[in-house]
Amino acid sequence: MANSPSGDSVTDRLLRVLETFTPTRTVQTAAEIGRRAGLPTSTAHRLVGELVEAGLLERDEDRRIRIGMRLWELATRSSQALRLRQAAMPSMERVQARIHEHTQLAILEQDEALFLERLSSPDSGANVTRVAGRLPLHASSSGLVLLAFGSRELQERILAAPLAPVSRETLTDAGALRRKLAEVRRLGHAIAPGYIEAVSTGAAVPIRDETGTVIAALSAVLPRDAAVDPPLVELHGAAREIAAALRDHG
Amino acid sequence: MANSPSGDSVTDRLLRVLETFTPTRTVQTAAEIGRRAGLPTSTAHRLVGELVEAGLLERDEDRRIRIGMRLWELATRSSQALRLRQAAMPSMERVQARIHEHTQLAILEQDEALFLERLSSPDSGANVTRVAGRLPLHASSSGLVLLAFGSRELQERILAAPLAPVSRETLTDAGALRRKLAEVRRLGHAIAPGYIEAVSTGAAVPIRDETGTVIAALSAVLPRDAAVDPPLVELHGAAREIAAALRDHG
Numbered sequence: 001m002a003n004s005p006s007g008d009s010v011t012d013r014l015l016r017v018l019e020t021f022t023p024t025r026t027v028q029t030a031a032e033i034g035r036r037a038g039l040p041t042s043t044a045h046r047l048v049g050e051l052v053e054a055g056l057l058e059r060d061e062d063r064r065i066r067i068g069m070r071l072w073e074l075a076t077r078s079s080q081a082l083r084l085r086q087a088a089m090p091s092m093e094r095v096q097a098r099i100h101e102h103t104q105l106a107i108l109e110q111d112e113a114l115f116l117e118r119l120s121s122p123d124s125g126a127n128v129t130r131v132a133g134r135l136p137l138h139a140s141s142s143g144l145v146l147l148a149f150g151s152r153e154l155q156e157r158i159l160a161a162p163l164a165p166v167s168r169e170t171l172t173d174a175g176a177l178r179r180k181l182a183e184v185r186r187l188g189h190a191i192a193p194g195y196i197e198a199v200s201t202g203a204a205v206p207i208r209d210e211t212g213t214v215i216a217a218l219s220a221v222l223p224r225d226a227a228v229d230p231p232l233v234e235l236h237g238a239a240r241e242i243a244a245a246l247r248d249h250g
Numbered sequence: 251m252a253n254s255p256s257g258d259s260v261t262d263r264l265l266r267v268l269e270t271f272t273p274t275r276t277v278q279t280a281a282e283i284g285r286r287a288g289l290p291t292s293t294a295h296r297l298v299g300e301l302v303e304a305g306l307l308e309r310d311e312d313r314r315i316r317i318g319m320r321l322w323e324l325a326t327r328s329s330q331a332l333r334l335r336q337a338a339m340p341s342m343e344r345v346q347a348r349i350h351e352h353t354q355l356a357i358l359e360q361d362e363a364l365f366l367e368r369l370s371s372p373d374s375g376a377n378v379t380r381v382a383g384r385l386p387l388h389a390s391s392s393g394l395v396l397l398a399f400g401s402r403e404l405q406e407r408i409l410a411a412p413l414a415p416v417s418r419e420t421l422t423d424a425g426a427l428r429r430k431l432a433e434v435r436r437l438g439h440a441i442a443p444g445y446i447e448a449v450s451t452g453a454a455v456p457i458r459d460e461t462g463t464v465i466a467a468l469s470a471v472l473p474r475d476a477a478v479d480p481p482l483v484e485l486h487g488a489a490r491e492i493a494a495a496l497r498d499h500g
Binding site for chain 1: 271
């Protein structure tokens with residue numbers, strides 16, 4: 001609808017504007033948004049102005065633009081992200097309180113692991129994960145669970161593409177990744193020692209819906225030398241609880 | 251940009267589409283969206299199709315539409331809602347663990363209290379608050395804090411408008427509300443016994459930025475007969491901690 005001379009729809013342009021905001025770039029000028037979104041300056045100013053008017057973006061006293069609270073509210077209040085996260089929170093809080101390490105919830109989104117929640121305490125170790133951030137499927141323990149229990153098409157697509165290293169220990173060989181995925185299916189969980197950062201080990205378990213389909217991964221980021229079995233017992237118990245909570249409040 | 255014959259912009263139409271999704275209406279057909287957004291059927295189908303293509307909405311196997319994970323991700327990852335919430339989480343978790351009652355974080359948005367976070371345990375009492383949900387300023391303890399420490403213009407606007415009852419005990423008289431706001435400023439916190447539900451009392455304290463401006467409210471929902479002083483001590487301590495965390499990671 002309402003295509004521009006260059007053929008892109010207003011929805012495309014809106015998406016490109018939203019995509020210029022990242023976890024580390026939360027405030028921009030309208031001109032910067034236009035440049036990064038590949039839009040002519042006048043188009044960018046008009047579109048940003050409209051989005052500010054609607055409350056989907058906000059303009060601060062310095063005329064810089066940020067994501068609007070109204071957009072967050074509309075995108076969150078009826079989202080599956082919130083439903084999953086609310087069902088998971090009591091169990092995640094208990095796991096986090098017991099193991100004192102980062103406890104995280106991720107789903108598969110566009111061939112990556114998208115993190116819906118992360119609970120940490122001040123004494124938790126290093127962790128690059130962010131809420132609403134992503135990690136590659138082949139490198140993160142959550143991603144390995146989502147990949148190992150995902151569709152055959154997904155697995156072949158990931159195995160056929162270049163496997164970029166995140167750390168020196170990330171599996172970048174398709175054969176090694178294929179064997180790792182078989183191990184994850186056999187064990188029922190994924191251990192990723194140093195795949196993301198040399199100092200930490202990821203441990204993840206699947207969360208299943210009532211049909212047995214894996215819909216999310218619950219994970220912990222542990223110091224590299226920590227024992228993984230006690231956290232895994234906590235994670236497995238929590239995953240079963242979360243699945244039950246989703247069934248009950250589905 | 252790209253105005254329709256009726257004069258509304260595509261941004262307006264997008265906003266109307268997003269607003270048809272609510273906490274209790276998370277899945278709709280394209281036709282229902284069109285009807286609720288006041289859009290012609292063909293326009294609704296085209297716009298919904300474009301938004302699905304962009305991942306901002308998602309279509310399930312029954313061709314019903316829901317908010318897309320991609321929209322949640324883009325609206326969340328760089329938002330002030332996430333920043334505030336992340337700064338508040340460690341303190342909120344501690345309050346929740348100590349008082350075993352709902353612990354909530356709210357900001358002022360469009361003359362209402364918008365809740366960014368709510369932590370609860372299975373044994374917490376009744377509570378209507380939802381994440382990304384709202385409550386009236388004059389009825390909720392969070393709203394009373396945001397109103398009492400808000401601008402004079404905001405106070406006069408709310409005091410001049412009809413004060414709708416939420417429960418039988420909600421303050422609906424402008425004079426009574428004015429006296430309550432003075433009390434909140436004098437005490438430094440708000441107590442709302444039965445204003446939302448007869449069985450519970452809200453207790454809220456302000457969170458201030460480095461200039462002293464109140465930017466959020468931290469609250470607890472207590473059983474009606476519970477003592478309010480111990481939770482208030484926890485809330486005040488947590489509010490100071492959250493303010494410090496925001497300064498440190500600002």
